[in-house]
Amino acid sequence: MRKVLYNQFGDESVLEIAEQAVPGIEKDQLLIRVKAVSINPLDWKVYGGEMKLMSGSKFPKSVGIDFSGIVDQTGSAVTRFKAGDAVIGLLDVFKGGALADYVVVKANDIAPKPANIPFEHAAALPVTGLSALQISDELAAVGPNQNVLINGATGGIGLFAVQIAKKRGARVTAVVSTNGVAAAKKWGADTVVDYTKQPISQLNQRFDAVIDLSTKLSFKDAKSLMNRKAVFVSTLPSPLTLIYSFLNNLFSGQKYKVLILKPTVERFMTLTNLAEGDLQIVLDKTYSLTNVKEAYGESRRDKRIGKSVILLD
Structure with a gap:
């Protein structure tokens, strides 16, 4: 073979x-x-x-x-x-x-x-769909009427993260390049920000969850976009980020979560059910x-x- x-x-x-x-x-x-x-x-x-x-x-x-x-x-x-x-x-x-x-x-x-x-x-x-589910349902605990910012929303994980967050009842702001504006709108984002025209640092809104899928937004920079008890999710695990996030979460109301993909049979079945429905x-x-x-x-x-x-x- x-x-x-x-x-x-x-x-x-x-x-x-x-x-x-x-x-x-x-x-x-x-x-x-x-x-x-x-x-x-x-x-x-x-x-x-x-x-x-x-x-x-x-x-x-x-x-x-x-x-x-x-x-x-x-x-x-x-x-x-x-x-x-x-x-x-x-x-x-x-x-x-x-x-x-x-x-x-x-x-x-x-x-x-x-x-x-x-x-x-x-x-x-599997990888991006299960990642989006773990982020939405576990790390960020996305729920009805929450304001969620997804940075890098038209990549592999973003494709599913936008759709799943909407299914959970959240109001989604998607940050994309110019080429991704139409796709993010099609997937259901309530607000689409073209970062080539408007840096996200200039957004006036504060969010309950900031999900960085671009690996370019630091927790330090994300804090100004977060509510007092909001969650920041990174998809870039490393020993340093894991240690820093652990220490931060002991003392700060603004939580720092790092995705380490942990597939489960239950999550797999949730994903396949979504795919058999209207998941794009x-x-x-x-x-x-x-x-x-x-x-x-x-x-x-x-x-x-x-x-x-x-x-x-």
Whole structure:
């Protein structure tokens, strides 16, 4: 089978397609034939060496976190799925490995693919959709009539964060580039701010939750946008931010939360139910596996609306 590997940190030029044997499974595992894999910014942060403390420095390493595919084999102890089932899933966010013809997972790593969407759209759901759910329902605890600011609202997580916050009854202000204004309005944002024309530091409104998906808004700068007991959510975990947020939350009414994705079966089912309803999934571009370097290079450099996906068929 084909699998994308790299033997040193660097840009997308370090990525290689290698031939490997199809892995075997244990009794509590499943073998999935991969159909599509989503591209996430965390991918290039890991293979670029920015996350060494989490990913380690032992090579070779693999790429790709979330995927869609078909169950090929099940271990004797697996009861929730059977061969032929269409599924979505994700692997360890710092180890990857989804960019391969086959992956080995446990039952809690996957969920049934929403029947009404194709495999390429389904692959775009797990990481960003589960992240948006965890941010909205746990970290920011978004609820009715709350004022929520989402900075970087047209990226992968933003695509779902805007829609889910609206479903929770919040009033959403989306901060985007000029190219993202129409999309943010389509997804339901009540107010859309084009940061190229109006810096968010000039906003007069104060928010109950400030969600930074751009990784460019610091907690220090966000404080002026927050109510006295508001929450700031960052999607950029590091040892320093985790320590700082812990200490801040001991003494300040303005809380600092950091997203560390923790998938659960319940959250997976909530996401698939949303996808079977009216949740919009936007793909910017699809690529073949042979164009993996181009796929990551363009995704890393370009500001995109929604998600990009690599197809393995």
